[in-house]
Amino acid sequence: MGLALRVTQLPNDDPPERLAQMHRSLIARVAGNRDREAYKALFVHFGPRVKALMLKAGADHAQAEDLVQDVMITVWRKVELYTPERGAVSTWIYTIARNARIDRLRRNSSRAYEDLEGMDLPSDDPSGEDVAFASQRAERVGQALAELPDDQKQIIELAYVHDMPQSEIAGTLAIPLGTVKSRMRLAYGKLKVKLEEMR
Amino acid sequence: MNVLYHLDDATVLRYASGDLDEAFSVVVAAHLAMCDQCRRAVRTAEEIGGQLLEAEDTPELPIGDFDRLMQRLDGADGKIKAAEPSVRHAPAGNGGDVPVPLRRFVGPSLDAVSWKVIAPGVRKHAISLSSQSASSLYMLHIAAGKPLPEHGHGGVEMTLILSGAYRDELGRFSPGDIADLDEHVEHQPLVEPGEPCICVVATEAPTRFKGLFSRLLQPLVGI
Numbered sequence: 001m002g003l004a005l006r007v008t009q010l011p012n013d014d015p016p017e018r019l020a021q022m023h024r025s026l027i028a029r030v031a032g033n034r035d036r037e038a039y040k041a042l043f044v045h046f047g048p049r050v051k052a053l054m055l056k057a058g059a060d061h062a063q064a065e066d067l068v069q070d071v072m073i074t075v076w077r078k079v080e081l082y083t084p085e086r087g088a089v090s091t092w093i094y095t096i097a098r099n100a101r102i103d104r105l106r107r108n109s110s111r112a113y114e115d116l117e118g119m120d121l122p123s124d125d126p127s128g129e130d131v132a133f134a135s136q137r138a139e140r141v142g143q144a145l146a147e148l149p150d151d152q153k154q155i156i157e158l159a160y161v162h163d164m165p166q167s168e169i170a171g172t173l174a175i176p177l178g179t180v181k182s183r184m185r186l187a188y189g190k191l192k193v194k195l196e197e198m199r
Numbered sequence: 200m201n202v203l204y205h206l207d208d209a210t211v212l213r214y215a216s217g218d219l220d221e222a223f224s225v226v227v228a229a230h231l232a233m234c235d236q237c238r239r240a241v242r243t244a245e246e247i248g249g250q251l252l253e254a255e256d257t258p259e260l261p262i263g264d265f266d267r268l269m270q271r272l273d274g275a276d277g278k279i280k281a282a283e284p285s286v287r288h289a290p291a292g293n294g295g296d297v298p299v300p301l302r303r304f305v306g307p308s309l310d311a312v313s314w315k316v317i318a319p320g321v322r323k324h325a326i327s328l329s330s331q332s333a334s335s336l337y338m339l340h341i342a343a344g345k346p347l348p349e350h351g352h353g354g355v356e357m358t359l360i361l362s363g364a365y366r367d368e369l370g371r372f373s374p375g376d377i378a379d380l381d382e383h384v385e386h387q388p389l390v391e392p393g394e395p396c397i398c399v400v401a402t403e404a405p406t407r408f409k410g411l412f413s414r415l416l417q418p419l420v421g422i
């Protein structure tokens with residue numbers, strides 16, 4: 001079993017675009033014929049990452065492992081809802097993990113997010129252009145993140161990875177809430193500029 | 200829909216990272232259901248999460264974890280199958296003028312909402328949430344030409360127009376428009392003449408006594 005898992009494991013030194021493409025084809029295989037090898041490859045790649053995310057959000061090991069299971073089951077169950085023009089597979093799995101985090105760690109409700117899942121944007125058609133644009137977009141966002149000044153990147157990471165409420169970020173960094181918000185806006189503004197360069 | 204007033208970028212990031220409680224996430228999702236521009240913005244903001252998830256460098260999970268997962272999938276058999284998106288949404292119904300994320304609470308039609316008069320020309324429908332939210336969610340139905348009531352709290356609020364229109368210092372807000380305001384912004388909206396204005400509002404919990412007495416008083420002092 002251990003050997004089989006290694007065979008299907010994705011090479012980690014792949015350039016991001018090839019990796020993203022591979023994830024899309026794995027998802028397509030799960031959606032198309034419930035391909036378990038493809039599903040396993042997704043688990044091997046994303047399982048540990050989702051677990052790391054949950055640990056940083058404050059889950060203990062057992063809880064984080066349960067959440068990995070829940071997230072991967074949702075991937076299996078909702079795989080038809082993923083369409084490449086929506087963005088990277090990692091983004092889709094992130095949103096599933098975020099919703100699980102809202103329900104289980106924050107004891108809030110992610111149902112409002114789920115209500116929008118089936119809703120597509122008007123320009124979303126299965127044309128190759130949109131898919132190409134979407135995969136480029138993920139890469140651009142990655143670049144823009146890498147180029148953020150430390151004080152902005154820190155706030156983005158505390159919010160997205162450590163699941164820290166806005167007010168707690170302000171408290172932890174001993175800065176006013178308004179500063180947290182303005183750094184968020186600055187960081188997001190840079191992403192938008194990066195994305196507009198693509199058009 | 201010609202939406203003029205959109206979400207603050209900081210709100211887009213908070214929604215994408217899961218930092219809004221239920222009351223606010225419902226109002227934001229209701230705006231997203233009416234606004235392609237903000238839905239696109241949220242998608243970009245979620246891409247941040249995808250990139251950060253991808254960047255996590257972590258040891259492998261034990262093999263047993265995948266076996267356990269497959270056991271759950273096989274064991275549940277009939278239960279875990281493909282989701283049927285159409286089933287999870289409330290039907291469009293008569294009129295269907297309520298945005299999808301709100302239908303779970305009030306149904307598909309604004310005509311069917313039950314109102315309680317709280318002041319002359321002002322009716323309210325309080326929404327009880329499924330989670331323990333510190334914030335509150337309610338709808339307002341305000342007669343043409345009337346001012347929106349003073350909220351009397353210092354917290355953040357978000358107002359989404361569903362029908363009719365109001366005007367304040369910032370401009371004219373009509374269906375689809377959202378007032379996503381910081382706590383400092385003072386405004387006194389006045390409903391436009393002609394038809395009543397229906398909106399949905401999320402407010403942060405007011406910092407006041409949570410005792411029985413003040414809860415009894417609350418309906419008297421308004422919202």
Ligand SMILES: [Zn+2]
Pocket residue numbers: 202204205206230234235236237238
């Ligand atoms: Zn908008």
